[in-house]
Amino acid sequence: MCLGIPGEIVEMLPDRADLALVEVAGVRRPISVGLLGPDGVGPGDWVLVHVGFAMSKIDEAEAAATLQLLEGLGQAYADELDALAASDIT
Structure with a gap:
């Protein structure tokens, strides 16, 4: 899942x-x-990140609500965080 x-x-x-x-x-x-x-x-702006790219700018309230929802996904969210931690686009 991405x-x-x-x-x-x-x-x-x-x-x-x-x-x-x-x-x-x-x-x-x-x-x-x-x-x-x-x-x-x-700095201070929130963005929706997918595979190393900021796809859209979002507000802080939307970011908080989305993070809360994603945390409820369990392993899929943990896997995505692991992939982010291992990534390097530089």
């Missing part, structure tokens, strides 16, 4: 305008923010 997981942007990577450091459930990884268009995102 899930889109909410993550909070911690910082924009200074040497790569298309990458941001995102925290998802304690895991920090660089992700691509290039699909979000010219307005983009910045």
Whole structure:
């Protein structure tokens, strides 16, 4: 199962305008923010992350509700977090 997981942007990577450091459930990884268009995102914004890409910008309330739902999925959510922790798109 592939899930889109909410993550909070911690910082924009200074040497790569298309990458941001995102925290998802304690895991920090660089992700691509290039699909979000010219307005983009910045630190403190929440995004929906799927396979190393920010797919959309979401608000904090939507992020919290989605995380609560995903935690209820059990192993599928744990597997997705493990895959995120092992990923590296740089």
